[in-house]
Amino acid sequence: MNSGAEWPQKKLTVGLSPASVPKSGSGFDLAVACAVLGAAERIDPRRIADLMMIGELGLDGRVRPVRGVLPAVLAAAEAGYEQVVVPEQTAAEAALVPGVAVLGVNSLRQLIAVLAGEAVPEEEPREPGRPDPMLAGLALPGSGAAAGLASRPADGGGPLPDLADVAGQRAARTALEVAAAGGHHLYLKGPPGAGKTMLAERLPALLPPLTRRESLEVTAVHSVAGVLPPGKPLIDTPPYCAPHHSATMPSLVGGGNGLPRPGAVTLAHRGVLFLDEAAEFSGRVLDALRQPLESGHVVVARSAGVVRLPARFLLVLAANPCPCGRHSLSGAGCECPPAVVRRYQARLSGPLMDRVDLRVGVEPVGRRALLEGAAGGEPTAVVAGRVLDARERASARLAESPWRLNGEVPGHELRTRWRPEPGALREAERDMERGLLTARGLDRVLRVAWTVADLAGHDRPAAADVALALQLRTGVSRGAVPVGEPV
Structure with a gap:
C-alpha cells in the first residue's frame, strides 16, 4: 500500500452499524482503513476504539477533505467522543466544537505513525499545478452555479454595500429597517432599474451579528453543502442567498438523488433569501416556501430517507408590476392589457403573499435626487x-x-x-x-x-x-x- 502497510492475509468483513441508517459519501474511508489496520494488528485496536475519524482516502494515501465535518464533530461530541481525527484542511472547522480534541492529518501514513507512537513522517509536497480537489470547488448538485444560485455568506469577501449609497427611496428604506428589526418578510414592486435589487442587497448588513449558536448552525449548513468560504471556518454574519428565477424545486427547498441536500432556503438560514423577478419563478416552486415561512424548517422526503433542514430566513420578493415592466404605480407608459397585468401579478399566490408583512412600491428615482446622490441618507x-x-x-x-x-x-x-x-x-x-x-x-x-x-x-x-x-x-x-x- 502507498501508506507503508500491507493488506492482511485473511478475510475481513466491514460492517457499518446501524444498518437502518442510510450511508453515503467517502467520509468513512479513513475509519474503515484504520479498522482494517487494527484487525491486521498494524495499529493497536485500543488506540482507535474511542476515536472519531472522518476523511476520504486517495489512492496515494492522502487524507482528503469531505463535506459536513462540523456537524459530524458536533454529533460526535453529543455522543460522548472527546477526540476526533479529520483532514488537515478541515481541522480549523472541527476545532469550533468545544470539548473535543482535534487531530488534523494529511495522510494515512501520518496517522499510523501517530497512533503507533512513531516519528511522524514529513509529507511530500503536492505536485505543481495539481490543486487540492476539495479547494477546487465543491458545488452542490442541483443548486450551485448550474441552477443560477448566488449564495453569499455575509463574511464571504469584501465590505457589504452601504445603505447610504441608495438615493431617495424613503419608504423602501423604512421597510428595510422594519423588516430587519422585526423579522418581517418584504415585497418590493416596481419597474426595472428602480433599485429593488440594490435595496435587498443592503438588508443583511442591517441584521445583528449571529450568536455563537446561530454561527454554528449556519456554518454546519454551509459545511454540508460544501460552500464554506476558504480560510473562514466560522460564519458569524447573516448569509445572503439569491437563486435565479429558473431555480428548480430541489435547488430552492432541497433535494437531489439519494439523501436530500440543502437548498437555497437552508443556505439562507438565519439570513436573507432574495427572490428577484419573483413572478418569473414557477408557481409550484414559490408555493413550496409556505411551509418554511411558517415553521422555520423544511422536511424533504426521498427514497433514501427523510431529512429535516433548518430554514428560518428573512424573505425578500422583488417583482416588476407587469411583463413589460413599465406599469408604474401610476400606470403610465405600460403597453400591457389590463388582463395581462392582472394575470402577471396573480403569479404570486394569495397564500404566499398573505405571509408577507411588508409591501412597498419602488418608483424610479428622479433626476434631481439621482444627481444629488444619497446625501443625507443614513448609513x-x-x-x-x-x-x-x-x-x-x-x-x-x-x-x-x-x-x-x-x-x-x-x-x-x-x-x-x-x-x-x-x-x-x-x-x-x-x-x-x-x-x-x-x-x-x-x-x-x-x-x-x-x-x-x-x-x-x-x-x-x-x-x-x-x-x-x-x-x-x-x-x-x-x-x-x-x-x-x-x-
Whole structure:
C-alpha cells in the first residue's frame, strides 16, 4: 500500500452499524482503513476504539477533505467522543466544537505513525499545478452555479454595500429597517432599474451579528453543502442567498438523488433569501416556501430517507408590476392589457403573499435626487444600531415566551397579551369594515406596529405606529412619518 502497510492475509468483513441508517459519501474511508489496520494488528485496536475519524482516502494515501465535518464533530461530541481525527484542511472547522480534541492529518501514513507512537513522517509536497480537489470547488448538485444560485455568506469577501449609497427611496428604506428589526418578510414592486435589487442587497448588513449558536448552525449548513468560504471556518454574519428565477424545486427547498441536500432556503438560514423577478419563478416552486415561512424548517422526503433542514430566513420578493415592466404605480407608459397585468401579478399566490408583512412600491428615482446622490441618507451603521436596539426591546418583552421577534408572535397573543394603546386600532378597524383588511391581515399589522413602536422607543404601539404599519402592509399612504425621521 502507498501508506507503508500491507493488506492482511485473511478475510475481513466491514460492517457499518446501524444498518437502518442510510450511508453515503467517502467520509468513512479513513475509519474503515484504520479498522482494517487494527484487525491486521498494524495499529493497536485500543488506540482507535474511542476515536472519531472522518476523511476520504486517495489512492496515494492522502487524507482528503469531505463535506459536513462540523456537524459530524458536533454529533460526535453529543455522543460522548472527546477526540476526533479529520483532514488537515478541515481541522480549523472541527476545532469550533468545544470539548473535543482535534487531530488534523494529511495522510494515512501520518496517522499510523501517530497512533503507533512513531516519528511522524514529513509529507511530500503536492505536485505543481495539481490543486487540492476539495479547494477546487465543491458545488452542490442541483443548486450551485448550474441552477443560477448566488449564495453569499455575509463574511464571504469584501465590505457589504452601504445603505447610504441608495438615493431617495424613503419608504423602501423604512421597510428595510422594519423588516430587519422585526423579522418581517418584504415585497418590493416596481419597474426595472428602480433599485429593488440594490435595496435587498443592503438588508443583511442591517441584521445583528449571529450568536455563537446561530454561527454554528449556519456554518454546519454551509459545511454540508460544501460552500464554506476558504480560510473562514466560522460564519458569524447573516448569509445572503439569491437563486435565479429558473431555480428548480430541489435547488430552492432541497433535494437531489439519494439523501436530500440543502437548498437555497437552508443556505439562507438565519439570513436573507432574495427572490428577484419573483413572478418569473414557477408557481409550484414559490408555493413550496409556505411551509418554511411558517415553521422555520423544511422536511424533504426521498427514497433514501427523510431529512429535516433548518430554514428560518428573512424573505425578500422583488417583482416588476407587469411583463413589460413599465406599469408604474401610476400606470403610465405600460403597453400591457389590463388582463395581462392582472394575470402577471396573480403569479404570486394569495397564500404566499398573505405571509408577507411588508409591501412597498419602488418608483424610479428622479433626476434631481439621482444627481444629488444619497446625501443625507443614513448609513447602514446608524440604521443597524436602531435595529439592534429595537430587537433588544422586543427580546426583553418576549423573554417569558418562546418567541424573540415580533414577526414570530401569533396574532391571538398580540390581541390578548400585548395590546396596543386604546384607540390605536381605530383606523385598522375601519379598513376591516370596508373589506380592505382581513382578520389575518390585522394580525400582521399588529406585528409590524409593535416593531415600529420598538424602533421609536414606545412602550406600546400608538395610533401613529399602527398607521405606519398599515401603510407598509397595504402600500396606501396614511401620512405616517417614516422610522428615523422627526415628527
